[in-house]
Structures are given as structure tokens and as C-alpha cells.
Amino acid sequence: MRIDTDNNNVVLTDVRDFDVNHIFDCGQCFRFNRIDENTYMGVACGRALRISQNSGDITLFNTTVDDFNDIWHDFFDFGTDYSEIKDALARDDVMREACRFGGGIRILRQPLWETVVSFIISASNNIPRIKGIIERLCESFGDAIRFEGKTFHTFPAASVLAELSVEDLSVIRAGFRDKYIIDAANKFTSGALCEEYIRSLSTPEAKKALMSINGVGNKVSDCILLFGLNRADSFPVDVWIKRIIEHCYFDSEQSIDTISRFAEEKFGSLGGYAQQYLFYWARENKIGIN
DNA sequence: CACCAGGCAAGCC
DNA sequence: GGCTTGCATGGT
Numbered sequence: 001m002r003i004d005t006d007n008n009n010v011v012l013t014d015v016r017d018f019d020v021n022h023i024f025d026c027g028q029c030f031r032f033n034r035i036d037e038n039t040y041m042g043v044a045c046g047r048a049l050r051i052s053q054n055s056g057d058i059t060l061f062n063t064t065v066d067d068f069n070d071i072w073h074d075f076f077d078f079g080t081d082y083s084e085i086k087d088a089l090a091r092d093d094v095m096r097e098a099c100r101f102g103g104g105i106r107i108l109r110q111p112l113w114e115t116v117v118s119f120i121i122s123a124s125n126n127i128p129r130i131k132g133i134i135e136r137l138c139e140s141f142g143d144a145i146r147f148e149g150k151t152f153h154t155f156p157a158a159s160v161l162a163e164l165s166v167e168d169l170s171v172i173r174a175g176f177r178d179k180y181i182i183d184a185a186n187k188f189t190s191g192a193l194c195e196e197y198i199r200s201l202s203t204p205e206a207k208k209a210l211m212s213i214n215g216v217g218n219k220v221s222d223c224i225l226l227f228g229l230n231r232a233d234s235f236p237v238d239v240w241i242k243r244i245i246e247h248c249y250f251d252s253e254q255s256i257d258t259i260s261r262f263a264e265e266k267f268g269s270l271g272g273y274a275q276q277y278l279f280y281w282a283r284e285n286k287i288g289i290n
Numbered sequence: 291c292a293c294c295a296g297g298c299a300a301g302c303c
Numbered sequence: 304g305g306c307t308t309g310c311a312t313g314g315t
Contacts, residue, residue: 027296123297129313130296175311180298217298238296279296 001078003068010068012058017082019104020053026105026280028227030118030131031138031155043138045071045111046154048147062148077106077230085273094248095274098281105276107226112195113188114155115228120180120215122223136172137181161185180215187213203231218256226272235263235271240288244278247288 002013024032024040032042032049039052049072050061060072073079086103090096121133134155141156141164161169162185169178187193193213198206203225210221222236235241237259245259246252254262267274282288 119296120298122295124295124310125297125312126295126314133312173312175313176298176309177311215298219297223296236296240296283296 003065005065006059008062008064010060010063010065010072012060013056015056015058017086017104018053018058018076018106019102020051020058022102022104022280023076023106023108025284026102026276027127027283028276029108029110030127030134043145043152043154044075044108044114046143046145047071048145048152050148074109077109080106082106082273085270086277089267089270089274089277095277098274098277101284102277102280105273105280107230107232107272107276109230110227111155112198112224112228113158115224116184116188116210116213116216117155117161117181119220119223119227120184120213121174121177123177123215123217123220125177133172133174133177137174140171158185158188162189177215180213183214184216199229203233206231207234226275232272233269235260235267235275237263238279240279240282241275243288244282 001015004011004013020038020040021034023029024034024042029042029044031044032040035041035050038054039050041048041050043049047067049063052059052061060068063072082105086099090099117137118130118134122130125133138153138155141160142153143156145152145154161181164182164185166178166182169181172178174181188195193209198209201209206229207221207225210216210224211218216224219236219238222234225231225234226236237256242254242256242259245262246254249262263271263274
């Protein structure tokens, strides 16, 4: 990959294993929206971004090289070799096809706090509504930022949400999840949970710490570990993953525990990547629904 | 109208 | 311990 500047844009060439549609449509990230077939726009890490792709060429509009190096390089996980991961995972027909179909997926390194709240909101919910709730949360309580003549909003800090009551949150229409968001904000603000401490823990210990938050159970904590803490040894088992593993590897209904142990055995430390390839492939092709 | 949506907590045994 | 049920809201 080469990094150049063109006017106010950062231009990447010879980029491999990268597809904006795969990255932003595989359900890991809720704040980026499709502008056209090659372009997405959104907010992450306190910055707005417009990113466009033409095969191996990527343009980050109105972005400095410093911001690319300081923020977007890590956000897009450019330090990880996804070809190697796909080679290791593509050991059977199912995984070969899933890795081929979503070959441009990368697991974004999203801010921990935003990931905690986003996946609390995801519980028993659908992706369009999750995005709507998060958007209202940011509009109501985040900071306004200007970008390309438009106003965007950052994700509100835990300390900001900790000042709110459950009633204050009613404007975002999160339903029964509002009290969970407040509890998470309180734990992150009071020191009961500290990001640096959580990051220092092993994956099982970090999971236990995250599950002390009301509204964070087995599945949500696995998503936080994977998307917010870059723990690829975590394999979130949601209804989609459960159905596709059953459909492709068992041909009968299995317990969530059985699915988890199967994934641990089969994918090990690459489970999180496998989960994303499978999730995207299954959803886009409606596999395992019947 | 009933049913469900990337689950979870609380209340039952 | 495992199993059931209620949960807010919005879309079919």
C-alpha cells in the first residue's frame, strides 16, 4: 500500500483485502452511511470521514496525513494481514466461500465506550433502528463538528451520559435499553470500570468485567471484545451465526454453548474474523434462514 | 392484528 | 444451575 496526498485528500493505492461495502455493511459499525456505490460517510473517533474506493485505490477526502496516521490507519486495522487470516480460515467449502464473498472485510478498531453503548442498543433490535437510536444519541448529546459544509456529531462521552437520567434519554427512543446505557455510563465514569484496566485483562477476565454492566450479557460482551478491544479470539453467537453454523455444520438445532465450543475448536484465535465473514455472507445471501 | 428484531435480567423451580 | 417471561419501539 502506498500513501499519497492529493489536494486535501489522502490517497491510498495498491490496497488489498479492503472493500468499503464489506467493511461498513457487515454489521460491526453503525455510524457510517452509504453515499453511493463506492462511497461511505460517517463519524468515528471524534472525526468525520468521507471515504471512496475504486478497486485498489482509496480516497479519504479532506483528511490530513497526520489524521490518517494517527486515527484512520488503526481504525481500519491496516496493521493486520487479512490475506493470511483468510488463508488460514478457508479450510472448508463454507469458509472458503464466506472468505471469498466478504474478502474485503476488515474488523474496525472502534472506540471502546462507543462500542459498549452501541451493542447494548443492539440487543433484540434490528440494524436500521440501532443506527437511528445511535444517531439520535449523538445528535442530542454529542459535540457538533463541521465537515464539508455539513454538521455531524461525535459520540457522547461516558461522563456526559452519566449526568443524565433515564427520562433525559427518552428522546433517543431506545426502549428498555435506556437504563442500561445509564448504568454503563455510571460504571465508566465512577471508576468501577476503567478502559485502561479492561485493556490490561485477558479476554475471559475482560469479558467478566464487561458483564458487570447491566444489559451486557454473553453475546453483547463478545461483540465489545471483538469490535472495541480487538480480541479476535472472541466469537459472538447471535441468531444469524447460530442458524448458519447449524445449517452448514450440524443440520439440526444446537445450543449456543455448543456453537461457541465448535467455533473455539475450529477457528481458535481467528474466531472473530470467521464470525464476520460468516455473518456477512449469510445475511447477504439469506443462508440458513429456512 | 400478531410476530419479530445481532439479548438480557429477573423470577421461577 | 437451567428454563421462561417481560421488556420499548418500530417494521412487516
